[in-house]
Amino acid sequence: MRIAAMLSLLTNLSLAAQQSPRAGSSLTLPDLPEVRLPFVLRAVNDPQNGRGAFSFDGREIPPVIRTTPGSQIRVEYVNQMSSRSGENCVDGPCMNMTNLHFHGLHVSPAAPQDDVLSMMAMPGETLRYVVNIPNDQPPGLYWYHTHPHGESYQQSLDGMSGAIVVDGIDRYVPEVRSMKERILILRDAELHPNDPVSLRLKDRVQVSPSRCGSQNENPERIFTVNGAVRPQIGIAPGEKQFWRIVNASPDLYADLEIDSEQMTVVALDGMPLAYHDPGRRTEQFHHLLLAPAGRVEAIVTGPKMGSKASLRSLCVNAGSDGDPNPAMVLADLDDSVRATPSLSPGRQSQTPAVYKPLSHSLTSALEKSEPQFVVNFTEDKKGFYINNKKYAPTDGPMTTVHIGNYVHWRVMNNTHEIHPFHIHQVHFLVYRQNGEKANRPEWMDTVNIAPGGSADLILDFTDPIIRGMSLFHCHLLKHEDKGMMAKILFR
């Protein structure tokens, strides 16, 4: 974050503190605008600091897109960024080209849908997206972000992203209908060495001074929540709320924990736990690792009267070549409020619950099989690679798969840092990690691979809607920009 932006952030913080009646308190969690109808989204440069931003309805706040299975997302995406960028991307000054990716949705990779290969808007150009959400899309939290190869990292760091909610999760966990829903988008504020504003921000989120993993470098970022540094989230003692959290950082991991509370998780990466296992509606977690791009949806209970609690990210050891990812406070739970009933109590979605359990014989046959494809992450001083290949936009597909089957892949990390693996259009079951059978196999669309480690996945390539050219890549977006990406053809 440039100095001007930091100063304005701090001004906002102090303004909020002045307005708050309670000593020591500060800003509350900002609300996010929502949109359901066709809408216009603009890519702009912030007039104060020149950084890329999304503008919606005259404000620089990306809306939450709400949609339902069987309907459409219609967005007119207008690139009003300057053709001369003040920001640097991996190959020099950014060109400010941009597009949209609908992360996690089981939709077509062909234009005008989730196509990040041929759809690209240069400054002055407009893209018109019409994305058909299938009837059996798992209802939950997804997100949209820009995906121009070589410029993804900077645009994502600048906050060019937003949440997507596919309605209908209440069919799997009806109790959330009566709870207040909160959408929390985790992004970044940058820290600069020897900068007084950075020091205050670092103090504010209590970046742990103790060594985290093998990194000795100073942390370069802290998390923000809906754009605020360590906001207060109102939740009365004993109140249950439904929190839907997306890690929209380009490269910070969030190992989420709420002091002395467990999170009752109902969905990961937009996928209700019950979707493939009707008997498993919720699962208790003390803490949960959200890789960049990961989502968790959980029931959170307000701590008992008088006990303070915070939402934190724990230290994540990113490996000897990884970036610092220290523990810090993301937000405080504010118990001074009354329980807030849901705005529309008793609302019930019209979408029927879809279940897609896999037979035991199918999963066990796949688990015993040799992988049909192996993804090998490597890196050196010149770049980042999948199967020794640095991505180029002119590449053909690295692999071609025929639609209709569940398929076993292995992802291997032959580097000394962590990498999150993501594939567009589908979810996968993570059933083995580092050669050991997972205690709790989970369906995800982004999974962390440990340094020197591996993950064995069952990918769902069954739906003909995904036909076309698509991508898989590391979701540390600097790595993706530097080549850790490859094409896949679904035919």
Ligand SMILES: [Cu+2]
């Ligand atoms: Cu990576």
